[in-house]
Amino acid sequence: xxxINNALSGAIAAQASLNASSQNIANLQTRGYTRQGALLTAxxxxxxxxxxxxxxxxxxxxxxxxxxxxxxxxxxxxxLGQRSNVQPYLTQLEQVMGNDKSSISNGVDNFFKSLNAxxxxxxSGPLRGQVVTAASALSESFNSIYAVTRNQQLSVEQQRASIxxxxxxxxxxxASLNERITAAGAIGTNTSGLVDxxxxxxxxxxxxxxxxxxxxxxxxxxxSLKSGQPLVVGKMASSLSTDTSSGTPVLKASFGNSSYAIDxxxxxxxxxxxxxxxxxxxxxxxxxxxxxxxxxxxxxNAQLAAGNTPDGAPGKPMFQLNGGGAGGVLSVPADYQATxxxxxxxxxxxxxxxxxxxLIGIKQKSITLSSVGSVTIGDADxxxxxxxxxxxxxxxxxxxxxxxxxxxxxxxWAATSGVNRDEEAINLVEFQNMYQANMKVLAVANTLFDxxxxxxx
Numbered sequence: 001x002x003x004i005n006n007a008l009s010g011a012i013a014a015q016a017s018l019n020a021s022s023q024n025i026a027n028l029q030t031r032g033y034t035r036q037g038a039l040l041t042a043x044x045x046x047x048x049x050x051x052x053x054x055x056x057x058x059x060x061x062x063x064x065x066x067x068x069x070x071x072x073x074x075x076x077x078x079x080l081g082q083r084s085n086v087q088p089y090l091t092q093l094e095q096v097m098g099n100d101k102s103s104i105s106n107g108v109d110n111f112f113k114s115l116n117a118x119x120x121x122x123x124s125g126p127l128r129g130q131v132v133t134a135a136s137a138l139s140e141s142f143n144s145i146y147a148v149t150r151n152q153q154l155s156v157e158q159q160r161a162s163i164x165x166x167x168x169x170x171x172x173x174x175a176s177l178n179e180r181i182t183a184a185g186a187i188g189t190n191t192s193g194l195v196d197x198x199x200x201x202x203x204x205x206x207x208x209x210x211x212x213x214x215x216x217x218x219x220x221x222x223x224s225l226k227s228g229q230p231l232v233v234g235k236m237a238s239s240l241s242t243d244t245s246s247g248t249p250v251l252k253a254s255f256g257n258s259s260y261a262i263d264x265x266x267x268x269x270x271x272x273x274x275x276x277x278x279x280x281x282x283x284x285x286x287x288x289x290x291x292x293x294x295x296x297x298x299x300x301n302a303q304l305a306a307g308n309t310p311d312g313a314p315g316k317p318m319f320q321l322n323g324g325g326a327g328g329v330l331s332v333p334a335d336y337q338a339t340x341x342x343x344x345x346x347x348x349x350x351x352x353x354x355x356x357x358x359l360i361g362i363k364q365k366s367i368t369l370s371s372v373g374s375v376t377i378g379d380a381d382x383x384x385x386x387x388x389x390x391x392x393x394x395x396x397x398x399x400x401x402x403x404x405x406x407x408x409x410x411x412x413w414a415a416t417s418g419v420n421r422d423e424e425a426i427n428l429v430e431f432q433n434m435y436q437a438n439m440k441v442l443a444v445a446n447t448l449f450d451x452x453x454x455x456x457x
Contacts, residue, residue, distance in 0.1 A: 002054065003445045009055030010438035013040050016058045017431040024419045025428075032200035034417040036192055037062045063192045066416045070199065071213065073413050074206040076406040081207040082273035083399035085159075089152050089277055090392040093285070096148050097385045104292070104381040107141030110134050112363045112378070115356065118343070122353045123310060128338035135318055136332045142293045143328030149286045150324075156278050157249065161242065163208055163270060168239045170205045171223075174198055175237035178220035182234075185219045195219075205231075210268025226268060229253055229260060251275070281391055285384065286324070288369040292380050293330045295367040297321055299377070303362060307342030307355030315342025315355075 017038040027033040039062050043054040097103055114134035118127040177198040181191045202213060202223065210226040216234075223232040231238050231253075238255035240262070251264040251271075264275030297319035304315030318341070320331050345354035363378040372383040 002052075003441065003448075006053070006055040007438045007441035007445060009043065009057060011435055011442070013038065013056045013058055014431045014435035014438060016061075018428065018435065020061065021424050021427045021431065025421070025424050028419050028421060032196050032203070033419065034192060034196050034199075035064050035419045037064065061190050061192065063195065064417050065195075066413070067215065069409070069413045069416055073406070073409040074203060074211065074213065076402065076409040077203060077206040078210040078269040078272075080399075080402040080406045081270040082210075082268055082276075083395055083402050085270040085273040086277040086281075087392070087395055087399055089156070090281070090388070090395055092152070093148065094385070094388050094392045097145055097381070097388060102141065102144060103385070104138075104141045104145055104289070105385075107134075107138035108296075108363070108378060108381065111138045112360060115360045119353055119356055119360070122343040122356055123350055125338055128341050128343075131341060132318075132332065132336060132338055139319065139328070139330040139332055142289065142330045146286065146289050146324060146329050149282060149289070153278065153282055153286075156274050156282070160251075160264075160271065160274050163274075164240050164242070167205065167208045167271070168237075170201050170208075171231050171237045171239070173201050174205065174221070174223065175232045175235050177201065178232065179235040181219045191219060206269065208269045209271050225262070227263070227266060229262060230255055281388075284371040285388070288371045288380075288384055290324055290329050291369050292367065292377070292384075293319075294321055296362075296377055297330060299362045299365055299367075300359065303355065303359050304342045306346065306358075308344045308346055308348065309339055309342050310344075310350040311339070313342075314346075316340040 017040070020036045020038050024035045038058055039060045040056050041059040043057050045053045100106060111131075111134040114127075114131045118124060118131055121127060177194055181194045181198065184191045184194060198221065202211070202221070205211060205223070211231065212224050212226055214222045216222060220234050221232070222230070222234075224230045229238075233255075236256065238253050240251060240253050243250045243252045243261075251262045251267075252259055253262050264271055265279045266272060267275060301317040301319055304318055307315050309315055316336065318332060318336060320333055322328050322331055343356035343359070344350055344352035348354060364376050366374050366376055367380060368374050369380060369384070372380070372387055375383045
């Protein structure tokens with residue numbers, strides 16, 4: 001009887017809908033879970049004008065997902081990863097270089113203050129000794145700041161090295177999920193759980209680099225860097241590594257039989273943030289610190305060589321350049337004495353301070369630094385700190401914006417794909433009523449059937 005078939009199909013459809021709601025409720029707190037629903041379709045009547053229809057069928061299990069919202073969430077994650085990853089480095093540099101006691105500016109000021117103090121009595125041993133002490137303190141200021149930048153460079157390299165295995169594992173997992181989703185879809189299996197797992201992996205990957213994701217007809221996804229290099233194509237996956245054969249670390253990607261260099265400063269995400277910070281902030285800052293130390297030392301040493309010590313000999317070089325290795329960038333020779341200072345002009349008596357005044361004037365001498373251009377020695381460190389502060393403030397502003405955009409993207413995604421407890425509670429009641437109503441129809445059909453049999457008997 002048609003009534004039995006209709007009622008039975010309705011009960012089965014209600015049960016499938018209840019199963020979908022129960023799955024949604026069970027995964028209410030599951031990260032990345034996309035809610036599902038049953039797509040019910042009426043079965044049309046067969047031949048004959050008196051047929052109402054043949055019940056209902058479960059056409060498909062729906063996965064409530066919006067590709068645009070998901071893509072926006074991944075893009076926001078890449079920007080957030082880039083900005084959040086470098087801010088601790090910028091903050092540390094800003095705090096250390098801007099510290100009143102440990103800054104290079106403080107060392108420069110104290111050095112020239114000691115020269116001004118000795119101008120009252122150029123022959124005073126204690127005052128001349130203070131100049132040597134201040135010079136040593138200035139060297140330590142340069143070295144300590146430079147050491148911070150070297151430690152940050154090492155930290156950047158270590159952080160990049162720790163990210164690459166995670167990045168490669170995620171890429172491999174996504175490729176493996178592509179293969180499983182394609183195989184499951186081909187035999188008609190519900191792939192929603194696998195797709196959710198893949199989306200979570202893609203979201204994690206997007207934190208490390210800006211990526212482009214394309215949906216393929218077979219259910220797989222092709223993933224590439226925003227610069228175009230492929231990461232995942234079907235079940236094939238690339239891998240990233242650092243090539244140090246040239247002496248300078250270069251990020252390389254291997255895909256199939258091909259290998260190509262990647263500009264990590266333009267990758268976006270955490271890897272892009274580290275590359276951009278290292279190339280455009282940290283290394284130029286290191287160069288400028290070395291340039292400042294070199295030009296200051298050269299000017300002071302040259303001026304000392306132009307004058308005479310108290311015994312009439314030419315002045316000895318006060319500063320020694322060390323190249324930025326383990327010994328730092330600048331130092332004062334251990335055997336340097338106060339008597340090696342040449343404050344008198346050549347041919348003048350010991351109490352003359354002509355050359356000392358020229359030494360004092362070096363503070364206003366212009367030098368050229370790669371990152372800030374032409375500045376005076378007295379203002380050079382202030383300019384470097386100011387530029388660093390601007391970079392830090394800009395990144396903080398972009399970080400705040402990225403955080404807001406990511407939060408909004410997550411909310412937009414949840415509005416479509418997230419499980420709503422109240423909505424599912426209503427669905428449970430509705431589908432339960434639907435199931436009970438169809439069972440009531442079955443009971444009526446059974447009564448009619450029994451009555452018919454009784455009539456025939």
